Amino acid sequence: MRLLTRSLALTALIAAGLSAPAVMAQQVSDFAGCTGISNDIERLVCFDRVAAPLAKDGAEAAACVPMTVEDLKLDYTELLGTCAEVSGTVIQAADIVMLMQSMMDANPFYVDISGLTRDERKILLNCPTGCQLTVTGTVQETNYSKGMKAASIRQ
Secondary structure, eight states, X not given: OHHXXXXXXXXXXXXXXXXXXXXXXXXXXXXXHHHTOOSHHHHHHHHHHHHHHHHHHHHHHHSOEEEEHHHHHHHHHHHTXXXXXXXXXXXXXXXXXXXXXSTTXXXXXXXXXXXXXXXXXXHHHTOTTOEEEEEEEEEEEETTEEEEEEEEEEO
């Protein structure tokens, strides 16, 4: 039973995407300590207690980073493929949506809005001269230019 428990603990670590170097020695020790508990319920509670901070750290890493259009411009290359929450001026012209620092910004970011809900697209239609909005999505090339694939927008 102990061998099975240790195997399950190791499998849980691997399934969580954690490599041995990334897991701190104390956390490994804490997981190992759980394997010595003979009562199934107490052992599960121990594993849950030890794993909780790891799950929290992973969720925080996956969260979108709030920033301005200026931040996006300065750090675009490093941000490619990550989630960003960018606040700025947004304007739609036909099927093209642009995210800018201001209406005078000559270097806008293009926004792919294909994943937005009807209500979110309606927000864009109701601000023909530009609105201050927050766009959340993945930083990526859009229309062969610097941009984002929007997951959501809000006022």
